[in-house]
Amino acid sequence: MVHWPLVYGVAAAVYAGHQVQAVPIENDKSDVYAEIVIMNEAFPGVGTYLSSKSHPTEESSFTSSAVTNPIEAPVPELFDPAQVQPAVLGRRRLEGTKSHDMMKLEKFFGLDLETDITVLPTRCQLDPVPWPSSYWPTYMDSVNYRWKTNQPSPAEKYANAFGHDAKALMDKISFKDGVDKHKHRKKCLHKRDCKELKDGSECGKRYGQKTGYCIPNWFGICHAWASAAILEPEPRCVVVHNGTKFEPYDIKALLTVTYDGARIPTIFLGSRFNGNDVTSNITDEYGRFTDDRRRDISPGFFHIAVTNIMGRFNSSFVIDHTAGNAVWNQPVRGYEIVRLAWTTPDAAAKKYFNVDKYPFNDAATKIAVVTTRFYWVVESGENGPLCSTGRIDKFTTKVDYDYVLETDETYQILGGEWLSGSKANHIDFMWIPARKPTNTTVTAFGMVYSEVEQLIIESTRPGCESLPVTNSTAVDHSSQGGASSASAASSGSAADEPTPGASSNSLTSSSDSDDLTGSASDDLTGSASDDLPRSASDDLLGSASDDLPRSASGESSRLAPAGNATQPVSAGMTAAPADNTTEPVPAGTPAAPAGTTTEPVPAGTSAAPAGNTTSPAKAIAAMIDSLPAS
Numbered sequence: 001m002v003h004w005p006l007v008y009g010v011a012a013a014v015y016a017g018h019q020v021q022a023v024p025i026e027n028d029k030s031d032v033y034a035e036i037v038i039m040n041e042a043f044p045g046v047g048t049y050l051s052s053k054s055h056p057t058e059e060s061s062f063t064s065s066a067v068t069n070p071i072e073a074p075v076p077e078l079f080d081p082a083q084v085q086p087a088v089l090g091r092r093r094l095e096g097t098k099s100h101d102m103m104k105l106e107k108f109f110g111l112d113l114e115t116d117i118t119v120l121p122t123r124c125q126l127d128p129v130p131w132p133s134s135y136w137p138t139y140m141d142s143v144n145y146r147w148k149t150n151q152p153s154p155a156e157k158y159a160n161a162f163g164h165d166a167k168a169l170m171d172k173i174s175f176k177d178g179v180d181k182h183k184h185r186k187k188c189l190h191k192r193d194c195k196e197l198k199d200g201s202e203c204g205k206r207y208g209q210k211t212g213y214c215i216p217n218w219f220g221i222c223h224a225w226a227s228a229a230i231l232e233p234e235p236r237c238v239v240v241h242n243g244t245k246f247e248p249y250d251i252k253a254l255l256t257v258t259y260d261g262a263r264i265p266t267i268f269l270g271s272r273f274n275g276n277d278v279t280s281n282i283t284d285e286y287g288r289f290t291d292d293r294r295r296d297i298s299p300g301f302f303h304i305a306v307t308n309i310m311g312r313f314n315s316s317f318v319i320d321h322t323a324g325n326a327v328w329n330q331p332v333r334g335y336e337i338v339r340l341a342w343t344t345p346d347a348a349a350k351k352y353f354n355v356d357k358y359p360f361n362d363a364a365t366k367i368a369v370v371t372t373r374f375y376w377v378v379e380s381g382e383n384g385p386l387c388s389t390g391r392i393d394k395f396t397t398k399v400d401y402d403y404v405l406e407t408d409e410t411y412q413i414l415g416g417e418w419l420s421g422s423k424a425n426h427i428d429f430m431w432i433p434a435r436k437p438t439n440t441t442v443t444a445f446g447m448v449y450s451e452v453e454q455l456i457i458e459s460t461r462p463g464c465e466s467l468p469v470t471n472s473t474a475v476d477h478s479s480q481g482g483a484s485s486a487s488a489a490s491s492g493s494a495a496d497e498p499t500p501g502a503s504s505n506s507l508t509s510s511s512d513s514d515d516l517t518g519s520a521s522d523d524l525t526g527s528a529s530d531d532l533p534r535s536a537s538d539d540l541l542g543s544a545s546d547d548l549p550r551s552a553s554g555e556s557s558r559l560a561p562a563g564n565a566t567q568p569v570s571a572g573m574t575a576a577p578a579d580n581t582t583e584p585v586p587a588g589t590p591a592a593p594a595g596t597t598t599e600p601v602p603a604g605t606s607a608a609p610a611g612n613t614t615s616p617a618k619a620i621a622a623m624i625d626s627l628p629a630s
Helices: 056-061 100-109 154-162 166-177 191-197 222-231 248-261 299-312 345-353 391-395 449-460 618-625
Strands: 123-125 201-204 212-216 239-241 244-246 265-270 318-320 329-343 366-377 396-407 413-418 429-433
Touching (some): 123 299, 191 212, 222 248, 222 318, 222 429, 244 248, 248 449, 299 413, 345 366
Antiparallel strands (some): 318 329, 318 429, 366 396
């Protein structure tokens, strides 16, 4: 039995004593075997360095007992790890054993995952879309940062409006998520004092202080923003509460910091790479990272997870979009398969790996060469509603992932390998926020979810646009995946607003590479597979389009609080309409093999019948609700 809060060092079995170390889907690397992971300080997706040894001062001040209704009790396992079958050398297989992560997904959604590549949806765009906001960088002192000239910070506004001690609250936030958390790091006066660290550090200072500490610019609470952006409606309007004016950006900030301390349940998939980007940069003869935590998530699991979670279940999830040490949690928006061509294993071996025989999986009888265009929402420093106004596209980015998928004779995905630039540049892990905080949640540093929820309700009610939203840039996030150019926070001056920067993360921006290396044509060199099914089109769409499948309703249909018996079919999205059973197979879906009489499931069709009001997370939610509060 595995107990909370988290178990580290549990590695999935890998091939041994073989020339090529290949990891089958059923043995994809996973940080945890438990079906639920609580988003706390030990959460694998936290936006800072993950260490097995916390600083004593951090641990002593924030105990689980300080949180109302924490979910920190033993949870039954999804399966018995002792019964997991070992891998067979030279083979990947799904027939008898599924990966731990696949089993987690099936338990959460209450539905079997589809693994037949010929019936998986080829594209999806989610609606509603997760909203952009800041990851509230640690070096800017998190939500203590005064983003608007001559105005209090979001934390100060919250304390003033709801009768809390502003200084005490800000001190706790700084100690938990801000500058004071890193007093053990190098002291600084200016950013140049941190240059020698070579870790992208900024000189982070608390408001009014002359000295600070060198803090990596990617440290923040992106994990909390991403989960709130999926589960909560976007604040649209200005709200005045007890004489304090809250802009939409303030409310997003308060939601984010509250989620950071709310200990919500998540479904965590994959393994976080927490090593050194330089020393762990070693690759094998095929150009793959030898460190399997950096090599994952495998393309086989990636394809199955993405096409099922978004394409079939109409749900969003969170990814760390970099395979290296830094963590950038982003909520996803959509995907489309822009290339799917077929070849034989040996032809793929010659073309992509420069060997005569396919070295990774003896069970593979067919190889699909795939390019998936993947869309996610990035950080924004812009105040006001962005989704309802159409400005969301400015804060959506895309990347093309290139890979091969191995299938058997029945087109079941067995595994896969990344190709070209995707070997190094692919997502590190993914996770699903299972539900909102309960309305009794109070975080360890004093944020009351029910109070923040009042602001959300007022900011999203119909006709709330009576007060104008200040049109200004709050925090500059013009550089994603690297150093933020919002350096004004380090000065500690309320008058130093960041200079707006042009976002380079546009929905319509071109990807790094539109072609696979050595695969610009469907006529795969050396392929003897002309009789294999091919895609009807190599290019579905050049960018996100309104004709992509959407959820049945534009209304927010998030998981309701515990105890609500009318939760929607999927976490974050509604089920497909009942009449969505005669939709033709979209371009890009391989034809069924000759002799097959079963029609493929149409793209975008949910496996759950229309009208099904059972939550996909019902079993998990019920289990969580039954846990005693400490």
